[in-house]
Amino acid sequence: MQGLHILAEFHGCACAGGPMEDAPELGRLCEAACTAAGLGVVGRLFHAFGTPDAPAGATGAVVLAESHLTVHTWPELRAVTLDLYVCNFSRDNRAAAEAVYAALADAFRPARTVRRDVARGNPAVTPSPDAGIEVI
């Protein structure tokens, strides 16, 4: 269960339409990025908000043998949030995670990114005294 979790937000995306609004296209993009990086895709599920005439973003998940990729788009804000969690059960997947991240950044072309890297599943992490809740 130990691994890398990248939490990222893309702001000011130059990408208009396409995966920003179209759920099947977003799903294909995400699955292709994971497959190209050598990650094991076990399924994907994507959903579009709004209507074809008035798209309101897309959302979904690629479930991986190594954990998951989730992406949510806000076309009205030209923004995207993504989470990529890759555990290192059978190998170190850090390079694969960076490859997926780069592929999504290439597709959405953000002007600004906010990214946090979290080490998951490390039993050495000491929770804070208040019932193990650590606020960051």
Place this chain on the structure above:
Amino acid sequence: MQGLHILAEFHGCACAGGPMEDAPELGRLCEAACTAAGLGVVGRLFHAFGTPDAPAGATGAVVLAESHLTVHTWPELRAVTLDLYVCNFSRDNRAAAEAVYAALADAFRPARTVRRDVARGNPAVTPSPDAGIEVI
């Protein structure tokens, strides 16, 4: 896109079998927890590892109108990782997130939890100088 993301790890779970190993049961648990909390489920996708005779954990996602819930189990470690991201587009979903978290903790009965709460989508977050990567 602003909202709360709970990253949690459950260690020493008293739950044996059930949602720790059975993907459909894990999916039902996760979806029911979200629905009971008033969150909008748009789909779910769960997958089991191993074989019926030798289960090796389950993994999956509930895609929400408010973002997502993902859960991965490691029965051999009696451990679970979960991510629950609820954006506050139409209302403050913090209470709903806490209800889902409590329902999953009730189901898995961890002896110890490691939880991190991350505020997502806050444009006031300043990325660090190294290409916006902030390691926490």
